[in-house]
Amino acid sequence: MSRPPRPLLPLLVALGAVAALVAAPGARPAAAAISCSDLSTPVLHRVKPASGTGLLTTSTNEAARAGSAYGFTDDRGAAFRAAATARPGLVGLHRLYSARSDDFLYSADAADVRAAEEQGYVDQGVRFHVSATASACLTPVERWTRGGRHQMVTSPASTTALAAAGWRSEGVAFWARPVAVPATGSAGLVSRPIATTTGTTFSFAAVPDTQMEVISAGDTRLTNRSSWVLQQKKMSFLLQTGDLVNWDTPGHEQWAHAKRGLAPLEKAGLPYTFAVGNHDTMATGVGGSARDATRSNALLRDTETLNSYFDAADFRGVGGVFERGKVDNVFTMYTAGGLRWMVLTLEFCPRASVVAWAKKVVASHPDYNVIISTHYYLTKSGGIGTTNAGYGDTSPEYVWKNLVRPYPNVKFVFSGHTGKARKARVDTGAKGNKVYSFLTTMHDRDTNPTRVVTIDTKARTLKTSVYAPATKKTWSAYTETLKGLTFVK
Template sequence: MAVAVVVAGGTVGGGAIRTAAADATDTKFSFAVLPDTQQEVINSSDTRFLNRTNWLVRNRSALDLRFVTSSGDVVNWDTPDHAQYVTARSAMRPIENAAIPYALALGNHDTQAPGVGGPVRDPARELIRDTTVFNQYFTVSQYRAVKGQFEAGKVDNSYSTFEAGGAQWLVLTLELWPRVAAVNWARNVVAANPRHNVIVVTHDYIDGNGAIEQSAGFGATSPQYLFDNLVKQYANIRFVFSGHTGIAGNRVDTGVNGNKIYSFLQTFHSNSTNPVRLVEIDTAANSLRTWIYAPHTNRSFTEYDRSFSGIGVVR
C-alpha cells in the first residue's frame, strides 16, 4: 500500500556572469533543469553529461544556483552490468560533492519497460513501475533535500524543499503518467505546504507546440488528468517542467485560483551537445527569465529564451 513517508532530510548562456550578493538582500537565484540525457549515457566514454554538471558547479556562484532537477529519461535502457546507470551516477557526483540539492524525475527509459536497444517489453504497464535499478543508483540521501515520499525507499514520487530569494520552494517530482494514488498523494503534499512555491517535474506533460498531452501511454493517467486534478487546483503551483517529446516549448495557464502556471518542455535528445535549462527567479521584481545553454559546444539556444513578469511568488 502506498503511503506518504516523511524523511529527514566560463560564460553563462543568455547573459553575462554575475556574482551573487553575499547578504540576504539578494533576491535573484536560479535552478537548473536537465533535459532527457538518455543519449549521453549509451557510451561510457561520452563526457557530455559530466561536462554539464561540472559546468554547473563551476558557475554555481555566478548563477546563484540553488537546485538541480531533471525531467526524466536519465538513462536509455538497462543492461546486466547497469553501465548506463553507472555513467549517470558518476555524472551527478559533482552536484552531490558541491552539496547542491537535486531531484530527478523518472521517464519511461528509467524503468524496466524498455529492453536493450529501446523496444518496449511486455507487460509494459507493470514494467513501467519497476524502478528498482534506478532506486539503487539514486537515493534520497544523495538528493539531500527530500522531505517526503509516496512510497518508502523510492524516489519515483517525492518532494524536496529549499529557501531562496526570501521565499520557500517545493520541488515535486512525479512518476510518468502517474497512478491516481500518486496524484492524490501529491495533492495532499501541495495542500499541506501553502506557503511554498511549487515546482512540478514529471516526464510527460506538454509537447513541442506547448499543448498539454492527452495520452496516458502505457501508464495510469494522462498529462491532462494531472493538470485537471493537481496543477490547476492549487494557488501555490508555479511551474511544471517536462521532457519526453519534441525539443523545447512552453505555455502559460491560469489556475482555478487565478494564479499563473508556467510550463516548460526541454527534451532535445541531443547526439552532439548537452543543453540545460536555467531558470532565474527575481522575487523582488516578481519575474522569471529562462534560457537554454550547452556548455560542451558553448551554444546558446536563444530561440527558447523566455521572460515573464508578475509570476506571483508566494511569500
C-alpha cells in the same frame, strides 16, 4: 470475479462498501474517546478495473495476491489508517462478501450484518477497526454505489470521477485517520527546507533527457554539465525531467555512467532531483524499444535498478517520498530568493494514488512555491497531453485537473519526453493564478542542452535560456523573460 477460494478470503479486505455504518439507522457511536495514535495501520486501496469493485487491505502481500489472482490491479496507495486490533472508542468492521454481485460490504452493527447475510452476503468477521464518530484528527470515508457494487473513498477527486461514471453517494460511512505525508527526519529526509542562496535572485537548472549522454563510458557530457552548473552564481538546485538513461542492461552500465555524471553535484552538495522517464524503467529494453509490449504498464513501475543507484540522501532536501526506499515520487524543500520552494517530482503519467499523495503534499505546504517535474506533461505542439502515452496510468490532463489547476501555490511545471523545446505555456489556475509550463526535451547526440531559469522574487521576473556548456551553444529561440509573476510567502 467468481467467489475467491476460501484460503484467500481471510486475506481480502474490500474497498467495497460499508453497509449503513454511520449514515444509516442503527449505527452506534463509539463508547469512549478515541486516541488517534491507535489508528496507525495503513489500509491499502486497490480497485478491480473490470467491475469497479474496491479492495482494502492492511498487507502488501494480500494486495499483491488479490491483484495477480483476482484482478485488483489498480494500485491507489494507502486510503487511510485504521486500528488492526480493538481499541477504546473504535468499532470493528465485519467484512461480508457476495459471490452473486462480486461485492464486499463492511458493517459494525449486528443488525446490518444479519440483513446483509439475508441478501446472500457471507460474514467473514472483523478485519480492522475505525471510528463511528467524527474527530478533529480523522477524515470522513464515504460510501458510493452503482449496480449492486460499492466503493469507499476519501479523495474529492475520486468522488468527482465516480459521479461522472454514474456512481451514487450514500454519505459518510465512518471516520479514519488520514494517511499523513511521509515521516521526515530520517533516511536522508529533512523536516525543514535547506537554505541554498541569499538575496532575492536565484537560478536553477532544468536538464532535459540525457539518455544519449550515458550510452558510452567515454562520454563526458553529463559530467561536463554538472561541473558547469556548479560554476554558475546563485545556482540553488538542479532538476532533470526524465530519461536519465536510455535502457538498462544486466551490467547496469548506463546507470553507473549516470551516477558518475551527477557525482560532482553530490560532492559539492548542490541539491538535485530527476523524474522517472519510461527509459529509466524496465518498460524499455535494449535498443530503446518496448521490453515486453504486453506488460509495459507493469514494467513502467519496475525501478529497482534506479533505486539501487540513487536514494534520498543523494538528492538532498527531500522532505518526503511516496514509497519508502524509492525516489520515484519525492518532494524536496529549499529556501531561495527569500522564499520557500518545493520541487515535486512525479513518475511518468502517475498512478492516481500518486496524484492523491501529491495533492496532500501541496495542500499541506501552502507557503511553498511548488515546481512540478515530471517526464511527460506537454506535447510537442505545446498542449497538455490527454493520454497515458501507451505506458502510464493517468494522463497529463489528469495531473492538470487534479493537482496543478486546483492549488495556487503550484507555479511551474517542467517536462520532457516528446518534441524538442518550447517557450513557456501559460495557464490560469482555479484561483486566477498563472501556471508556467516548460518543455525541454532535445535528444541531442552531440552536446548537452541545459535550461537555466533565473528568478528575481522582488522584481517578479523569470528569465530563461537554453545553453550547452560542452559546445558553448545557445538556442536563442527559447530565450525569454516573463514579468508580473506572483509568489506565496
